[in-house]
Amino acid sequence: MSSLKVLETNILHASDVIFWLDGTTAETPSDMLRIAQPLALQLTTRPRDLLVVHGSGKTAFMRRPGIPIINGSATAADKQRLVQPTFAVAGIVSDPEGRYIPRRFSIVAGNGVGHGLVVYPTPLGTRISPAGGLIGTLRFNGSNAPVSWARLTLVVTNAVGSTLSFCCQASKTGDFMLPLNRLPPLPEGIDNYSAQLRIEALAAVNADNPIDPADLVAMDLGEIDQDNQFSSPIGLTIVPGELRLIRSSNRDHVAVQPC
Structure with a gap:
C-alpha cells in the first residue's frame, strides 16, 4: 500500500473579516441578513502586506506570513494562529448596480472577531412588503x-x-x-x-x-x-x-x- 509523502505545507490564517449587512432586515446587526450580491470595494487605508478575499456578503483579510511554507507536514503548533498587532483598514463600499447606498468605513482589524458593517438599500433597491x-x-x-x-x-x-x-x-x-x-x-x-x-x-x-x-x-x-x-x-x-x-x-x- 502506497503512502502519500507531504513535501511542504502552505499555512495562511485569516486576520479578520467584515460582514456586509442589510440595515433594513432587522433592528440589530447581529440579526441582520448579509447582502447577497457582491459589492465594489475600494480600500484607502491598508497594510502593504494585506491579502484581501472579497465576495458576496463578506470580505476577509489576511497578512502575508513571514514563513508561509512549512517543510513536510505541519504540526499542531505550526497551525496555531500567531499573535499579531492590530491594523487599520478603511475604504468605501458601493454597489455598481445602484441597489445599495455607498458608504465609507474604518475599522481596527486583526483580532479575528469579525465586524458587521451596515449598508442600506437605495430607494431603487428597496422592497416594500405588504406591511407597507x-x-x-x-x-x-x-x-x-x-x-x-x-x-x-x-x-x-x-x-x-x-x-x-x-x-x-x-x-x-x-x-x-x-x-x-x-x-x-x-x-x-x-x-x-x-x-x-x-x-x-x-x-x-x-x-x-x-x-x-x-x-x-x-x-x-x-x-x-x-x-x-x-x-x-x-x-x-x-x-x-x-x-x-x-x-x-x-x-x-x-x-x-x-x-
Whole structure:
C-alpha cells in the first residue's frame, strides 16, 4: 500500500473579516441578513502586506506570513494562529448596480472577531412588503438643498406597548424609502400604531462623496401637522399595509434643520 509523502505545507490564517449587512432586515446587526450580491470595494487605508478575499456578503483579510511554507507536514503548533498587532483598514463600499447606498468605513482589524458593517438599500433597491412603508424627500430648511446620506429611524409602539425600530438611509438626492417589513397587523379595534421619526444627517456634505454613517448627528424634522415647527423626534401614525408619503406641513418635502 502506497503512502502519500507531504513535501511542504502552505499555512495562511485569516486576520479578520467584515460582514456586509442589510440595515433594513432587522433592528440589530447581529440579526441582520448579509447582502447577497457582491459589492465594489475600494480600500484607502491598508497594510502593504494585506491579502484581501472579497465576495458576496463578506470580505476577509489576511497578512502575508513571514514563513508561509512549512517543510513536510505541519504540526499542531505550526497551525496555531500567531499573535499579531492590530491594523487599520478603511475604504468605501458601493454597489455598481445602484441597489445599495455607498458608504465609507474604518475599522481596527486583526483580532479575528469579525465586524458587521451596515449598508442600506437605495430607494431603487428597496422592497416594500405588504406591511407597507414610508417614502419622502429630505431638504434643508431655508436652502432647500437635498439632505444627502441622512439616516432615518422610525420607532413604532405596538398594541401591547413594546416597540419596533426601522431604519433606512436617504440617497444623495435626499430621497428615502423606509420599509416596515416586520410590522405586525393591527389588532381588532385599533386603527393605527403611534410612531416617532428621527433623523441623523450632516449639515455640510458633498453629495458625490459617501460618508461613514457613524459621523451623522441628530437633527430636527419639520412637523407634519404644524407649520414651521421643528422637533426631534416627530410623531406620526402608522397603518400596516399603507405606503405613506410624508411631508412637513405646507411643504412638498420633509424639512430638516440642525438641532
